[in-house]
Amino acid sequence: MSRERQLHLGAFMRPVSLHTGAWRYPGAWPDANFNLRHLTYMAKRLEAAKFDAFFMADHLAVLNMPVEALRRSHTVTSFEPFTLLSALAAVTERIGLIATASTSYDEPYHVARRFASLDHISGGRAGWNIVTTSNPDAALNFGREDQPDHADRYARAREFYDVVTGLWDTFADDAFTRDVQSGQYFDPGRMHVLGHKGPELSVRGPLNIARPPQGWPVIVQAGASEPGRQLAAETAEAVFAAPQSLADGRAFYADVKARAVAAGRAREDIVILPGAFVIVGETIAEAKAKRAALDSLVYYESAIASLSIALGIDASGFDPDAPLPEDLPETNQSKSSRDRVIAMARSEGLTVRQLAQRQGGYSGLSFIGTPASIADKMEEWIDQGGSDGFNIMFPFLPAGLTDFTDQVVPELQRRGLFRRDYEGATLRDHLGLKRPPNRFFPG
Template sequence: MADKRSDEIKLGVFYWPGGHHVAGWRHPDGETDSAFNYQRCVELAKTAQRGKFDLFFLADLVGIRPENLDAQAGAARAVYFEPLTLLAALAAVTDRIGLVATATTTYNEPYHLARKFASLDLISGGRVGWNLVTSHNQAEAANFSANPHMAHADRYVRATEFAEVVKGLWDSWEDDAIEANKETGRYFDPAKMHFLNHNGPLFSVKGPLNVPRSPQGQPVIVQAGSSGPGRDLAAQTAEVIFTAAESLAEGQAFYADAKGRLAAHGRSPDDLVIMPGIFPVIGRTEAEAKEKYEYLQSLVQPSVGMFLLQHLLGRDLSAYPLDEPLPDLADHDGAKGRTEVILRMARKDNLTLRQLYLNVAVARGHNVVIGSPGQVADVMEAWFDGRAADGFNVLPPVFPTGLNEFVDLVVPELQRRGRFRTEYSGATLREHLGLRKPAFKAPDAR
């Protein structure tokens, strides 16, 4: 048995309209309008804050695939708020929970993105994080005059320099640069304002950013890439990793690998929080939870399940029989980390395409836990103490009931065991996660 850790489990909730089960929106409790109903988003963020969650997380894509529209029409995943806009609105109606939004390095410019997140961090009082991603499909490229879409390796080269520029811009002002001294007539100290003067292979950015530093110094950088290049980028830049692992052993292997890459960049294991996804189906008893799960599975439309599987694997599978095992597939240029998770799942249990799309419809390769609140807490403790996770990104099957059940049933169980906070002790996202405030680093020292 693993030694019990002395720190506490970190918790995020991954918001996705309707729920994380692909048929969650069809459940009688499922919301059908939360993707574009601001008040519903407010209620969910406040519920997570009531549960003392570390953060509320918003994903994003900047395109809709033009193929298989009839299948896509069966999933509530085509329309939703632009995440930075929603984050600003949520910052105004919450006061403690961290707020993390996704923004791509492939189809943004560093100055724009740095300025927006720096502003959000000030507005929220230091509660914001940036989920740094690279865009992974041609549908996104088509909206930004990019034809063809940038190759996988090139996307990560761009992302690495992009992140370097953004972090440099966030250090345009020292913490005490703004004097606002009415007696002397000086608003800021010019010696404490710094030009970046970045000239790299892809970006030329003079700076400075016209937004000062926030109470947490810089927004927290989150990363979700699990491929080799994704892990390398995370080792250099990330402070939180969202990842997918189906089993404890897979989680432990990823955890050891990710933490093991930090030393090469002058970083320590405490500089990175690893939060795999967990998909909890909660019942008062295990039997009740299993009944809930089977009902959700009965709502999956085959065309929708296949579309989701094809989207995650980045290829057309329509020529293959549904009730035969997944064939060998050639490499592709999409999101490689998630593809590897799903292929391992298929090979391990020799799943047919039908079985695989039903598995993917549940949690897209994340850990599925079906049981009572105590059983869910048992799994979380095992992963936490077993060094497979520092915390979890919770993926409720159905919104709002899945989140309500977790907050009302699982959180009190974790608190009873002394594994999760009963009150917030800090004000910023960094304080929640136990991450240090980054010291100011002048451009000439970078």
């Protein structure tokens, strides 16, 4: 069966599962996020299932939660993304490799070099997830007392993007002649010195690495706030969205695509991939039972700590069996995550305990059911303009991953919704994205 429009699938590994109870689930690998052998196995299984990308999030600090909660968290340790993805590039051939890098606590020259290197090492499979970093404890690891304001972080991110992409365009694609007879290794006339001086950044250049195979590694962005949406519309090629429902997804999809057009881009220049937490069962009842068993592994101290992070304030003093207080103070945390949690509490009438338990496990978009029912939902999202695919979040490893690759992917393929094999070699090929021209050496 052929279908005009197929979906894209990324695997969101943060570092493997978002769910606090994932490492304790029966049969799960407790060290899945910090074991190269396990991570290699997962990357190869995802590639065999023809996933577009392995998407690795990152933290620049131990999560800011009380030690009683932290001691139960598998996110306290994880590999640095570039080190891990470089290792995975050597044992895979086609799957894209997306790493997170912060515009608040790094420098453009560092980021440009790392991603260009990963793109060369992997043969054109790198992607950069642009984040501004909302964890206030990260500031303390970089010589600062507090993080920059939300608006300031996004202003720096926008300029940061311009500088990094300008550095990637340092050399024309044909700059490296390597002419043994004449002794010319590269043509200096095909090298551009950036010479950037802006409000936030001053970077001379040139970058000391050849232009990446993809021209630029794929640009990924996940902010859902007003500044985040605008940054995505102007810069991103893949957007990691976090809608709660198909109606929310359609509204976000239409908004970001319209903003992109207003910014002079085409709608197809961006693919929008909501995060979807997926649990597979032989029956819907079995899948729901797996979810209930997983959620039961979340301790209250972990749950309330997760809620505190999402709200940007200490929620441990709230009455667990009362509604969320009405007069929550404003913070400098991620505004989209905070607003989503508050809206959920209000719309569903949840107590603090119920909201914390949901947040401590996973509170976002979930597809819980059989391979057929999950495929039905995904098809509905694609057909009704809610997404171009999904970033799949696995509930526990390895079974949550293999359940999806071995059961849901074949169902999607049977319906013509997903590829049976890769048609290209690069991440841009997988996502249907054009290779950007060099701004300094067109043609």
